[in-house]
Amino acid sequence: MLSLVLPKGSLEKATMQLFDAADLTVRRASDRDYRASIDDPRIDRVRVLRPQEIPTYLEQGLFDLGITGRDWITETDSDVVSLGELQYSKATSNPVRVIMAVPEDAPWQSVSDLPEGVRISTEFPAMTKRFLDKHGVKAKVVPSYGATEAKVPDIVDAIVDLTETGSSLRKNGLRILDTLLTSYTELVANREAYEDAEKRAAMEDVSLLLQGAIRARGNVLLKLNVAQADLRKVLDIMPSMSSPTVTSLAGGDSSAVESVVAKRGVNTLIPALKAAGAHDILEIPISKIVD
Numbered sequence: 001m002l003s004l005v006l007p008k009g010s011l012e013k014a015t016m017q018l019f020d021a022a023d024l025t026v027r028r029a030s031d032r033d034y035r036a037s038i039d040d041p042r043i044d045r046v047r048v049l050r051p052q053e054i055p056t057y058l059e060q061g062l063f064d065l066g067i068t069g070r071d072w073i074t075e076t077d078s079d080v081v082s083l084g085e086l087q088y089s090k091a092t093s094n095p096v097r098v099i100m101a102v103p104e105d106a107p108w109q110s111v112s113d114l115p116e117g118v119r120i121s122t123e124f125p126a127m128t129k130r131f132l133d134k135h136g137v138k139a140k141v142v143p144s145y146g147a148t149e150a151k152v153p154d155i156v157d158a159i160v161d162l163t164e165t166g167s168s169l170r171k172n173g174l175r176i177l178d179t180l181l182t183s184y185t186e187l188v189a190n191r192e193a194y195e196d197a198e199k200r201a202a203m204e205d206v207s208l209l210l211q212g213a214i215r216a217r218g219n220v221l222l223k224l225n226v227a228q229a230d231l232r233k234v235l236d237i238m239p240s241m242s243s244p245t246v247t248s249l250a251g252g253d254s255s256a257v258e259s260v261v262a263k264r265g266v267n268t269l270i271p272a273l274k275a276a277g278a279h280d281i282l283e284i285p286i287s288k289i290v291d
């Protein structure tokens with residue numbers, strides 16, 4: 001029913017992992033195979049294509065639903081519907097930023113300091129020109145097809161590029177002058193397809209599964225038993241999403257407690273729960289959290 005387009009390149013691996021976690025495993029013969037399939041009654045066609053092109057294809061109705069970065073939606077100025085941010089990038093769950101950077105030792109402290117005729121290399125020429133116009137800077141914007149950081153200072157004076165961890169900027173001795181955009185990965189749809197009730201329901205289902213898988217990341221389910229006398233002490237230190245579930249155990253003066261907790265911190269939490277009187281403590285991985 002839905003045709004789906006997924007990003008090749010930086011987001012590819014993380015996207016495939018997310019779909020796997022969402023029980024929407026993408027099947028392809030190999031990494032070089034750009035035609036794929038998902039064993040799901042709502043999805044009938046899957047392609048893996050460059051994220052720069054995805055917003056345009058969605059606008060044109062070549063696909064119903066896709067994943068790409070907000071940066072490319074902005075750059076191509078495409079008219080698409082966003083079903084929301086998916087909080088993952090190439091390496092982290094943080095957004096990327098489109099930034100303007102100059103060499104560490106450049107004399108400029110802000111965009112408006114840039115002299116007329118400054119040369120700027122970027123994969124985002126449209127966004128860069130809009131930004132320079134806003135600041136009244138007359139520059140020469142040179143399109144880049146990658147390795148942008150390597151072009152300063154000999155080929156250009158400044159760049160507009162993506163940064164996630166900041167390591168590429170550091171390695172190339174660059175300093176951020178300004179941020180043009182903070183960009184998340186997004187689930188986006190063709191407008192007409194989104195207006196179709198049946199397709200929209202299918203899109204919302206896909207969104208729910210993807211968001212559920214993202215929310216589950218970094219969380220685990222803790223289960224334990226505790227004597228009635230120690231229950232208060234255990235509940236006092238047990239974190240939870242809303243409040244822990246407490247059930248009484250058959251034929252005894254004990255309760256079972258379960259709660260979803262952040263994996264980070266479990267190393268100190270489990271011994272603390274044990275010291276508070278908990279026993280039979282289980283830590284169980286979870287694959288989805290749906291509100």
Ligand SMILES: Nc1ncnc2c1ncn2[C@@H]1O[C@H](COP(=O)(O)OP(=O)(O)OP(=O)(O)O)[C@@H](O)[C@H]1O
Nearest residue numbers: 009010011051052068069071089090096146162164
């Ligand atoms: N660390 C990252 N570096 C680059 N892009 C990232 C990163 N994390 C997330 N992204 C997103 O991935 C998309 C990158 O798309 P792009 O078309 O530039 O392909 P690419 O994966 O960088 O391919 P190539 O390696 O050929 O440059 C953008 O939407 C961008 O926001």
Ligand SMILES: O=P(O)(O)OC[C@H]1O[C@H](OP(=O)(O)OP(=O)(O)O)[C@H](O)[C@@H]1O
Nearest residue numbers: 146147148161162163164165166167168
């Ligand atoms: O802040 P970081 O974690 O270092 O990530 C950002 C870097 O990753 C991307 O490069 P990419 O791998 O797409 O290579 P490219 O420049 O050839 O497109 C981007 O263009 C930056 O160079």
Ligand SMILES: [Mg+2]
Nearest residue numbers: 009010146147
């Ligand atoms: Mg790139």
